[in-house]
């Protein structure tokens with residue numbers, strides 16, 4: 001895998017603003033999201049997804065024939081917008097029309113796989129530093145664990161990252177580096193790659209995995225501690241969403257995880273304590289053996305975790 005140090009673009013986005021999915025049933029999506037611990041506000045033909053008590057719309061879910069990404073929206077600093085637009089075009093980004101029903105601001109284009117992307121000046125949703133994610137942080141309790149009757153619902157606090165299938169991981173990494181100024185954190189030989197944002201972000205903001213076609217694999221939602229990851233797994237099992245993978249700990253990114261399979265075969269990840277790359281820090285990007293690209297500990301990976309349900313046979 002080519003080192004990110006050879007391809008640092010001059011400008012870069014700082015955040016994901018939101019992603020938009022199309023799914024066949026908004027009612028099924030609302031049930032799933034509510035069980036997951038997010039707020040899904042029903043609009044005509046669309047759900048707006050926020051964290052509990054939060055104002056930022058992290059995802060939009062539209063009704064469509066089948067599950068797929070509608071678009072992915074990135075935010076940049078206002079001064080960087082025009083240079084970024086030029087940088088995207090120079091990198092081969094194909095200008096495209098805004099998706100119907102989406103806010104039409106900013107610059108719309110397609111990546112090499114045909115994913116529709118938007119870049120606009122906007123709020124920096126990535127954190128400024130790594131928070132304390134040790135169990136019990138935030139509330140000093142006499143006992144380390146909750147009594148079960150007092151255990152809170154797992155509720156994500158923010159979107160951490162997204163992962164998409166691509167038929168060409170190296171091509172995707174090259175484009176997101178040269179067009180959007182993302183930087184490679186770690187990867188595994190064209191099988192998987194994790195990229196961060198240069199202005200400070202989690203170890204990965206956007207990640208790619210090898211697939212026969214493009215496809216939406218998962219979105220990851222930060223919860224305060226590993227307790228919330230485990231409690232989230234139990235609450236989703238009780239709500240009828242038992243399929244998934246976890247609880248475990250990743251190697252690349254170091255986060256504790258549990259992935260829940262949604263009704264359309266994609267995953268929503270509870271993630272805690274992910275590594276953070278400070279602004280201006282050179283992360284030692286590595287090419288790692290495949291066994292390190294998955295997990296340090298956890299249950300065996302179910303076969304369906306690798307399935308790209310958007311592949312047309």
Ligand SMILES: [Fe+2]
Nearest residue numbers: 163218220269
């Ligand atoms: Fe993830």
